[in-house]
Amino acid sequence: MHETAAPAVVHGPPTTFLSKHVFSLDHKVIGLQYYTLALVAVVTGMVLSWLMRIHLGWSSAAIPGLQVLSPNGAPGGVMTPEYYLQLMTMHATIMVFFVLTTAPFAAFGNYFLPIQVGAEDMPFPHFNMMSFWTTFTAFLILVAAFFVPDGPPLSGWTAYAPLSAIGKNAGPGEGTGQVLWAAALGVFCIGQLLGSLNFISTVLDMRTKGMTLARLPVTCWAWFITSCMGLTAFAVLMPATILLILDHVAGTSFFIASGLVLNDQLVPHSGGSTLLWQHLFWFFGHPEVYIAIVPGMGIVTHVLVTNMRRPMLSMKAILYSMWALAFLSYMVYGHHMFVSGMNPFSSLVFSFPTLMITIPSTVVVLIWIGSLYGSKLRINTASLFALGFISMFVSGGVSGFFLAQPSIDIMLHATYFVVGHFHMVMGVAAMFGIFSGTYFWFPKMTGHMMNETIGKIHFWLTFVGTYCIFMPFHYLGWAGNVRRYAAFTDDFLKPLIPVHQFITVAAIFTGAVQLLFIYNLIYSRFRGPAAPANPWEGTSLEWAMPSPPPWNNFGGHDPIVYHDADQYGVKTASGADYIMQNSPEQALGTAEGD
């Protein structure tokens, strides 16, 4: 009976404003909600980074208006060192959780995963709706930390105990702010769990006739793999945050060792272990990095294959590499802890799987580059960002050669080299994936084309700008510049301040450029020319429906799939160089030349 128990779409068309736009069960609306949330979060996070950058370049500069946001943190608009750390914590938390996890995975995944597998919706629309609203609640809880008396926590997004666990004596924001932070993450985990359940069961159980696993577009696999990581990684973070909250509010001491002294007072906790927090946190933390980047890899592959007009040299190699990354992500988390007091033998054990990450990453990059060879590359904003992604991914990836080795980590740990590394490879690269996906799918999501000219200007300024920001980070770290410093007073850091000033200027410039993107989004949403169903001549199922799709996706006519999504560069009777997945047409041969 199980084989034929086909799930049907479970909701009718929305009837009221609330059910259409707010508490919608429609995966597309939920995808857009996630996207909007990510947009709000990314603007917040970016403004925070501006403030931090200004402070790093000119630490005594008054920032107009900042004293209004926090009279204690920025008296007269001049940021205090502790406020710098608080902004830094919030910047990182917002960016990692509410942008890099939310946009490429939850936003695009929700919108396009059911469409690409040919389903009318996900199997659990109510879970899906709850998933968004829990994530949204988590965001509100996190942002609320700005408005409690002590402000947000200053312990960084890794919240290393005992700084994050001993309460408000440890520093500003370490009381209520830290509890709110932990609660926000705990709630976020629930949202991700619900999302992951839906994604996995959509891929396994909701594929339309003919959409065998082998014919799934690469994006579906990327989201599927990400869900598998999300299912287990967030499940470990959640109890960790609960234990952290218990340390705060219930007087337990899971993460607080005995005999600590703060302000000449013995801390009334004993027996816990700071290393325990680090193990639990990074067990989640490393898969989280791939949760941020793997969907981007999928999107970029998808965009590239459409714009290269030829199949990837080997889609299988890309898929296996993504699986390998997911597999390795559980075995390498200790490379964050090489000098943090972990057993030095464990450091070596963690180092080799970490170095092995090079292999799948290089395979993916080489397949991308090798597939460019002999292609008929179309340059548009989406493909520009996808190509930019490759460049960023390489730049961020090679610094991993250094950081994977414990001996070199002695010099580079906790320096700006690390900051440069992860901003390049999981920050900017993932952002480029998001941009690429946005320019690629915007016509489908809204029914309007985006403005290509503004888009290209956006790309050029962003591409050059981000290199100007993040390459110098590596030089700073190489010279030993320690991260998480609110100002540079040490003798050996002072000569580096001009570099920081250069980065600040570049960051403000690049950030301002993003206004172009937001303008483009809003303008094109309302004034953009109407989008055809298949503007990029793609093959996957999202292009087989009107733009934007109706509430039930395929209008009650389920597509039947005959091919994989790689039918580019083929000869057809109609003269087109591609065959859509739902077209029964057979290729007359490949258009391959010498």
Next chain:
Amino acid sequence: MGKLLAVTIIIIAIASAVPFVMHTWEPPADVSTHGGLIDEQMADTMIEAGVSFLAAQILLGLFIWQFSKPRTDSKVKTFPGGAKGLVIAAIVLVGVEVLALGAFGSKAWAAVYFTPPAADAMPVQVQAGQFAFYFRYPGPDGKFGPLHPEMINEGNQNLFGLDPEHDVESRDDVVTAEMAIPVNKEVHLLMHAKDVSHSFYVPALRIHQDFVPGLDLSLHFTATKVGTYEIVCSQLCGLGHYNMRAYLKVLSQQDFDEWMKKEQAAQ
């Protein structure tokens, strides 16, 4: 526009590499006995990373240049060797090379962590607290007195929580705010955290180790050059983190003895 992207990528890649090739920004010169291996490892990795970086970026640029030209013929070509060649290249050229690098690098790591300190190494205890380092020398008896956290009091300068009245070993302990060590003598550094996690990072000495509250770690090293070096905290420890540092003075044996005498007198 494809050509422009190709040129931009190649220019950015080369420009990014220039400061590394020109040694514009360098870590401070190594003054330790074990640091040579680390420096060597860093240099080797830099060569490998640099070559991979430039090769990938330039190849990417070249292919974009070549294949973004609008073409009228409908032919597409396949990369010679196909996917198999590329996968093998990825595994052999990059993967195995990097793994080999890691294997050699283990030696540098072992030199720091898997070798016991010499029997005559000079013990120094360092205590990290918000937001200062304090150092303790065992004094003539060569023994550290036990710590009593509940007795720590910054007002009366009992920074370590010593109890000289009851503990004989504590009476001759020397507590200082800066660290002095004799040159070319191995130091056995005993690390103790007072409150939260901190880190002991001396770039010039090629040592970097976090303090773990509740777990007293140790390091050992030998400085080879007289001079003053900065000890900085690199583990986020609170609002004064950016300002948490101490100075490490590497002195000749004679200067060190004098310094020690002065410090003992000041206790």
Next chain:
Amino acid sequence: MSAAEQQDGLGKYIGVYIGMLVITGIELLIASRHPSGGVLLASMLILAFLGAILGILYFMHLATENRTAIVAFTLFTVFVLAATTYGWTDSFRILFGAPFAK
């Protein structure tokens, strides 16, 4: 209906049930003799996993599920569970309060 044919017999259920109870009894027996920490932990874990395997295979019917499902669920879970155990060596270090390179 194919599912009905795959139904486990009641006898099997009762066998599993008795097995679980016996395992708990053996656990108590071993624990009450107070073996050393390592032996105690190992025997408790092995017996608990035995009981869990019984429950998962028969009460949760994993044994009669599709083969792919069994393999996928088991491999994935066991692998991720195994990955959580990296931290143990550090707990011993805290107990002895000493690093390896002392």
Next chain:
Amino acid sequence: MSHSEVALGGQHAGHHVPVMEPSPFAVPAKKLAMWLFIISDIMTFAACLVAYGFLRNSTANWPRPFQSSTIISVLIMTFILMTSALVMAMAVRAARAGDRPAAFRLSMITLVAGLLFTLLHVREWFGMIGQGVTLFKNPWGTGLFGGAYFSVTGMELLHVIAALIALLIISLGYKSGRYTAVDLENIGLFWQFINIVWMFVVPLIYFMNLAG
């Protein structure tokens, strides 16, 4: 009925049923989701138990307070929970065979057993609290003991209570025809999972901390 997830296990009136590729696991979406949730929950419990194990390992004098009175009570609780698991398995078996009244009866017995277990569990907790055990201190030694004990067993208890509420709703719905056998099987899966977690809690928390 249109705004519900009911149809996942069966037919949906008045709506076309899409033709799907078979699931590679041959498991319907709902049951798959339950399995995935259980895998996720396994990780959550694993994290709690790892935390407990880590702390226990790194503490020299971990208290071993459990006297035979506690152990007897724990054995009774174990017996009740395991019996309830057996009954639940029988309920699922009856539901699969289409015997709706029998399945309902058996699931009600499970519910009663579960309630009994909860009551005994709460009594156990009050007993511990009565002896002066709190989250941060206890009469026997390190304060971590209470924290670990209450968070691991609390996690279990939380799951039991949630499962009982779900079991009540689903069995009643199953009786009235609102829920299908698949739904009952799902909640059954969750109940079995709770039983399995208890099989780890008993040896690791109780038997390893036997007094003597």
